[in-house]
Amino acid sequence: MEVKIEMAGSDRLMFHPLLREGVEVKVRLGGTVREILRDDLHIPEQVIDQEIQSLFLNNHPVDDLETRIQTQGSVLSLSAAMPGLVGACMRRGGAYAGLRQGISWAEEEEEPDRADMGFIRVKLFNFLAPRIGPLLLSRGVRVEGRRLGQVLDNLSEAEKGRVKSLQVGSEKHDIQSSKPAALLSEQDSVMLQVFS
Secondary structure (H helix, E strand, O other): OEEEEEEOOOOOHHHHHHHHHOEEEEEEOOOEHHHHHHHHOOOOHHHHHHHOOEEEEOOEEEOOOOOEOOOOOOEEEEEOOOOHHHHHHHOOOOOOHHHHOOOOOOOOOOOOOOOOEEEEEEEEOOOHHHHHHHHHHHHOEEEOHHHHHHHHHOOOHHHHHOEEEEEEOOEEEOOOOOOHHHHHOOOOOEEEEEEO
């Protein structure tokens, strides 16, 4: 099922909880982290090189953007610079990266035969949620229907006022009077697109 939300303005703060928990995006499996960020997610090179300071693949820190993501369901977490010693240790290519050698990502041994399309989960932390989140949401992401319904049901009146239209499947709904959680509770996953 598809859910399309048209917003007034560019603020997507209401979707930050979903972005922190992770949204599923369709990518070409077997591509490098850089290729997936640039070509599949359309994140500008400048943002990749300068603003994404820490990357985790399946909870392991990643230093090399040429690391390949080969498995459907992989989790790619992106963060800007984190504070303190932990942040310094987790920073991609940082001076203290050697301190986490035992937990860093080790390349999978098997190379895929061909590049198949599949879904991976992307999590965005700190200021990368407002920076990258709108790009992902405008292209479309897959989320759990029940969780999206909860987020929409908990919108403030001001946030509801910024929703110009809500379309679930082929039906338009009024965000002010409808209960999105009831509409979406039976859906394991929905394709969500948020645009202005």
